[in-house]
Amino acid sequence: MTPSRMMATLVLAAAVVSCASIARGDGPCNAGFRDSTSVERARMTAVLEIAKKSLPPAPAGWQIGGYEEISVVGRVCRDGENRPWSYGISRTYNRVDDYEARQQVMRDAATNAAEEQKKKQPRMDALMAQMQQLSARQVALVQKGDMAGAEKINYDMEKIQAEYQQIADEGDSQARIAAAGKEMDRDLHMSISVRVNETAVPLTSGAANFPLPSGASVAQRWTRPADAEKSAEGHALVLFGGWNRAEQTKRWMPARRANAVPTAAHVISVEVVGDPARIDPLLQGIDFKSLATALTE
Numbered sequence: 001m002t003p004s005r006m007m008a009t010l011v012l013a014a015a016v017v018s019c020a021s022i023a024r025g026d027g028p029c030n031a032g033f034r035d036s037t038s039v040e041r042a043r044m045t046a047v048l049e050i051a052k053k054s055l056p057p058a059p060a061g062w063q064i065g066g067y068e069e070i071s072v073v074g075r076v077c078r079d080g081e082n083r084p085w086s087y088g089i090s091r092t093y094n095r096v097d098d099y100e101a102r103q104q105v106m107r108d109a110a111t112n113a114a115e116e117q118k119k120k121q122p123r124m125d126a127l128m129a130q131m132q133q134l135s136a137r138q139v140a141l142v143q144k145g146d147m148a149g150a151e152k153i154n155y156d157m158e159k160i161q162a163e164y165q166q167i168a169d170e171g172d173s174q175a176r177i178a179a180a181g182k183e184m185d186r187d188l189h190m191s192i193s194v195r196v197n198e199t200a201v202p203l204t205s206g207a208a209n210f211p212l213p214s215g216a217s218v219a220q221r222w223t224r225p226a227d228a229e230k231s232a233e234g235h236a237l238v239l240f241g242g243w244n245r246a247e248q249t250k251r252w253m254p255a256r257r258a259n260a261v262p263t264a265a266h267v268i269s270v271e272v273v274g275d276p277a278r279i280d281p282l283l284q285g286i287d288f289k290s291l292a293t294a295l296t297e
Contacts, residue, residue, distance in 0.1 A: 031078035036263075040085075043263045043297060044072035044196075048089050050294040051194040051268075056285025061097025062190075066090075073263075084256060084266040088195035093274075095188050102184045106177075113173035120167050127164045131157060178228070186231040190274025192282060194291070196265045201239065201252040213283070215292025216240055218252065223276050234276035236283055240292055241267035257295070265294045 036044075048070045058064045073085050134157050141150040207220040218239035226232040242255030254267040268291065272282045 029077035029079055033075045033077055034081070035075055036073050040261075040263045041072050041074075043261070044085070044087055045070055047196055047265045047294045047297050048072065048087065050297070051089050051196075051291060054287040054291040055091045055192055055194070056282065056287075058093050059281065059285075061095060062093045063096050065092045065094045082262055084197035084254075084260075084264075085262050086195070086197045086199065088193065090191060090193040092189060092191045105183050109173070109176040109179070112176055116171040116173045120170055123167050124164060127160050127167070131160050131164070134160070183231075187275035187278065190278050190282060191272070192286065193269075193271045193273075195269045195271075196294075197267060198254065198269050200246075200249075200254070201237070201243075201269050203245065203247075203250045203252060204235070204237070207237070210236075213238055213286070213288035215288060215295075218243055221279060232276055234272075234274055234279040236272040236279050238270040238272075238283075238288065239267065240269075241265075241295055243267060264297055268294060 052070065070089065073087055076085065134153050138150045138153045138157075141147075141153070204220070204222050207222040210219050210221055212219045216238050218237070221234070221236040224233040224235065239252060241257065243252045244255060246253045252269075257264065257266045260266055270286065270288075270291070272279055272286075274282060
């Protein structure tokens, strides 16, 4: 990641992003589409209002990013209009309190790289001059038709090129720049997504159960390990309503609420994503008890 790109990621606004689409619009629609009715939109809006109010405000040093406007399904395929409709809302949090500190990490890494390069540049220039001289000699031999002599110079060129590369790779500047970029992206964003009537939720290998929040039926968490480019990322999943664990397809499968209309909340999933140390505070900030009441709308 370039410094300019990393700098751009730090200038972030706040908000709630609402998710809505054409209901059941992920396949062929044989019976055609229709507009949702005002009654249907009102019910979905009521559910999303409950979800939105259950989400915590931004903690100190963070801002909420995205749109606050709630959006619901506007058109539905008649093929699936009697099945539960999918819709949802999410909130993203962006860190703003340590912008200068993150920039300083990158500036320090860039300064170190420049100093390292300055120290080894004379040796690299000297080797480059040798390669240019050998190249000129090789061209001259080829012009004379001495291909054997020109071929022998290749060996000397390869030795000098290897030495040049060895000098270029000296030091830890590249590793420090990579580490600085990784640190700049660490604990920079977190999010909470509330999805209503998902058709399935993937099972995550290694997920561990944690105490069920009020009204929940499933509560699991896991951590995506850090790698060379990204820091570790924490995840938590909380499910409300009836869900069946389908081992064969590695999914949580939802169950429909009896006597509930398609636009009602039959099941709800909540996913929390952020630095592992942020997951517990985010979970504690969600009003799960109020969110569970959406299943009675």
